[in-house]
Structures are given as C-alpha cells and as structure tokens.
Amino acid sequence: MVALVWGSTFVVIKDILSETKPLGLMAMRFVLATVVLAIIFYKKLKKTTKEDFISGIIIGIFLYIALALQTIGLIYTTASKQAFLTGTNVVMVPFLVWIVHRNRPDLYSFIGAFLAII
Structure with a gap:
C-alpha cells in the first residue's frame, strides 16, 4: 500500500x-x-x-x-522512470553507511544493488 x-x-x-x-x-x-x-x-x-x-x-x-x-x-522525464531512479537510492544507503561508518553491508545488500543495476 x-x-x-x-x-x-x-x-x-x-x-x-x-x-x-x-x-x-x-x-x-x-x-x-x-x-x-x-x-x-x-x-x-x-x-x-x-x-x-x-x-x-x-x-x-x-x-x-x-x-x-x-x-x-x-x-x-516520465513519472515511472523517476520513481524507479528514486527507488534505487534505497539500495545505495547501506553502501553510504559503509563509507561513513565502516560498517560493511550484508550479502542481501550486495544482491539488491546488483539486481537494481540490472
């Protein structure tokens, strides 16, 4: 919802x-x-x-x-393209945390990022 x-x-x-x-x-x-x-x-x-x-x-x-x-x-751009691009920002958060706090993302974060790139 x-x-x-x-x-x-x-x-x-x-x-x-x-x-x-x-x-x-x-x-x-x-x-x-x-x-x-x-x-x-x-x-x-x-x-x-x-x-x-x-x-x-x-x-x-x-x-x-x-x-x-x-x-x-x-x-x-179209609303659907922008919604997709905005949604992919969620995938970047664990990697930003990794950069700032040196807390390595788990395997699921890497898989999610890979799938978002595809």
Whole structure:
C-alpha cells in the first residue's frame, strides 16, 4: 500500500507541474508540511533547543535541495522512470553507511544493488 501511494505521487506531481512551476509547488508543499507538523508536534516544538533548530535547518536545506532537483527533473522525464531512479537510492544507503561508518553491508545488500543495476 505504501509503495502504491508513494509511486502514485510521481504521477500526481507530474500533472501538477503542467499547471505550476516546480519551486512554487515545493514552497506550497513545505509550507503545508510545516503547518501540519507544527500543529501535531506543538508541545515538542516548544522544547526545541537552539542546537536542534540549527540541525533541523541544515537537514531541511538538504531535503529541500534533493526534492527540488527531483521535482525539476520530473519535467524532463516520465513519472515511472523517476520513481524507479528514486527507488534505487534505497539500495545505495547501506553502501553510504559503509563509507561513513565502516560498517560493511550484508550479502542481501550486495544482491539488491546488483539486481537494481540490472
């Protein structure tokens, strides 16, 4: 069910991009997400430290850049191709962990990466 909903968002965003510009769409998505999450996590938000806030801004900038590039890229390719390319990023995570933390991926990660490349 999660894959169905996640995959269908590419089609929906591709259609929306025919009516609006990518960065405008991103702005609407981020503002809406900020409002909804601020309402849901209001009590925890009051306890946020300066360090938490700065860390959140840094993570948010990287997330925004990644999603903006993905949204702009959707203009130039099909929704199914982009969903596939985005999905293959999941396969890369164990290898990034290997680089950063020196924690070698298991055999299943290597098999998954090999199958994704094929």
